[in-house]
Amino acid sequence: MEHFIETIGRNMFAIFGVMALCGAAFMVASRSAVHSVLGFLFAMLCIAGCFLSLEAEFLGMAQILVYAGGIVVLFLFVVMLVEMSKKKEKEVFQIQSRYAVVAVLLGAAVFVGVFRKVIFGVASPEALVLRPELAMGLNVAKQNAQAVSRGLFADYLLPFEILSVILLVALVGAVVLAKTERV
Amino acid sequence: MASLNLVLLISFLLFSIGIAGVLIRRNALVILMCVELMLNAANLNFIAFARHSGSVSGQAFALLVMGFAAAEVSVGLALVVALYRKRDTVQVDDINLLKG
Numbered sequence: 001m002e003h004f005i006e007t008i009g010r011n012m013f014a015i016f017g018v019m020a021l022c023g024a025a026f027m028v029a030s031r032s033a034v035h036s037v038l039g040f041l042f043a044m045l046c047i048a049g050c051f052l053s054l055e056a057e058f059l060g061m062a063q064i065l066v067y068a069g070g071i072v073v074l075f076l077f078v079v080m081l082v083e084m085s086k087k088k089e090k091e092v093f094q095i096q097s098r099y100a101v102v103a104v105l106l107g108a109a110v111f112v113g114v115f116r117k118v119i120f121g122v123a124s125p126e127a128l129v130l131r132p133e134l135a136m137g138l139n140v141a142k143q144n145a146q147a148v149s150r151g152l153f154a155d156y157l158l159p160f161e162i163l164s165v166i167l168l169v170a171l172v173g174a175v176v177l178a179k180t181e182r183v
Numbered sequence: 184m185a186s187l188n189l190v191l192l193i194s195f196l197l198f199s200i201g202i203a204g205v206l207i208r209r210n211a212l213v214i215l216m217c218v219e220l221m222l223n224a225a226n227l228n229f230i231a232f233a234r235h236s237g238s239v240s241g242q243a244f245a246l247l248v249m250g251f252a253a254a255e256v257s258v259g260l261a262l263v264v265a266l267y268r269k270r271d272t273v274q275v276d277d278i279n280l281l282k283g
Contacts, residue, residue, distance in 0.1 A: 017193035024197055024220055028204040033212050040216045043197075047223050054190070054234045056242050059226075059249075066249050071219065071256050078260045079212060082267045100206035108199055129237040151239030152246065163250045170254035174261035180268070 012053040020046035033079045041072045055128075058145040190231035197224035211266070211273040215259045222252045 008015070020043045027039030044067035051060035128140050128147050134154055140147045152160060197220060204217030226245045233241025267273055 014189060014193075017189070021193065021196055021200070024200040027213070027216060027220070028200055028208065033210055036210075036213050036216060040219070043220065044223065047197075047227060050190075050193075050227060051230055054230050056230045056234070056245075059230060059242055059245055062246065062249060066253060067219075067223075071253065074256065074260055075212065075216065078263060081264060082212065082273050097207040100203065104199060104203050104206065107202070108195075111195060126237050128233075128239050128242075130239060148239060148242045148246070152243040155240065156243045156247065159247055163247050167250060167254050170258050174257040177258065177261035178264045 013050055016046045016049035016053060020050065033083050034076070037072060037075050037079055040075065041068055044068055044072065056144065056148075058148045187231060187235050190227065194224040194227040194231070197221075197227070209274045209276050211263050211275050211278075214275065215256065215263070218259070219252060219256060222248060222255075 023039045023041075023043030023046060025039075027036045027043060030036050030039060044063065048060045048063040048067075051057075051063055126141060128144070128151075130138070130140055130147055130151060131154075134150045135147075138146055138150070201217045201221035201224060204220070205214050208214055208217070226248050229241045229245040229248065233239070233245070263273055266278065270278060272278070
């Protein structure tokens with residue numbers, strides 16, 4: 001029994017990854033948009049589990065907050081607004097899906113061909129290594145959120161600020177796009 | 184920790200499912216969700232390489248990508264709503280305004 005649990009603990013990433021793949025496949029294949037959103041939610045939660053098993057605790061939690069808490073709810077609202085149409089979806093898949101499948105298979109073959117020969121060395125023993133002047137007074141292995149924030153605000157302050165401006169622009173753009181004609 | 188090859192394989196498969204969804208589905212909402220899925224596959228790679236090299240840059244960048252994804256989805260959903268108001272449909276095959 002203990003051995004079994006240990007095996008599961010070691011293969012956590014593979015379990016979550018396969019579950020995420022199942023959710024994604026359900027999302028693409030299901031006929032109703034609400035079912036697609038539910039598959040998307042499941043895939044996002046499983047990807048958060050993948051992040052956690054890769055020792056990125058802060059990002060796993062951020063993934064759950066941003067995706068499961070924000071984006072999925074937004075999608076559900078839009079599905080409720082939009083999917084009430086009388087015209088049901090006649091066909092789930094587009095007319096050119098045959099060519100699309102061929103293109104995807106071709107891309108997959110190229111990708112596998114490129115990455116087949118890549119041989120990776122051993123992973124670093126520590127999950128995160130900060131520069132010594134940044135890691136001062138911090139247990140980097142235990143305090144993931146603090147370590148990520150120090151790395152982020154030391155080296156990526158300008159991209160972070162630009163991102164906040166982009167979010168503002170997207171907010172204004174979304175309001176302008178979605179508002180009614182008569183004002 | 185899982186081997187890097189396994190992480191790459193899974194994120195590649197997620198990305199392929201996303202591309203397949205964008206190419207074969209007709210519903211604009213599902214297409215947007217597939218784009219989000221592709222961004223997440225890229226994020227998974229960022230974090231896997233960050234774990235592999237022990238560097239904090241990958242995690243910082245994944246956080247930035249998450250913010251971009253949120254911006255993108257808000258604009259995309261606003262476009263879908265505007266389109267639905269104008270054309271009464273979200274099926275991409277029925278939307279051929281720019282086709283000459």
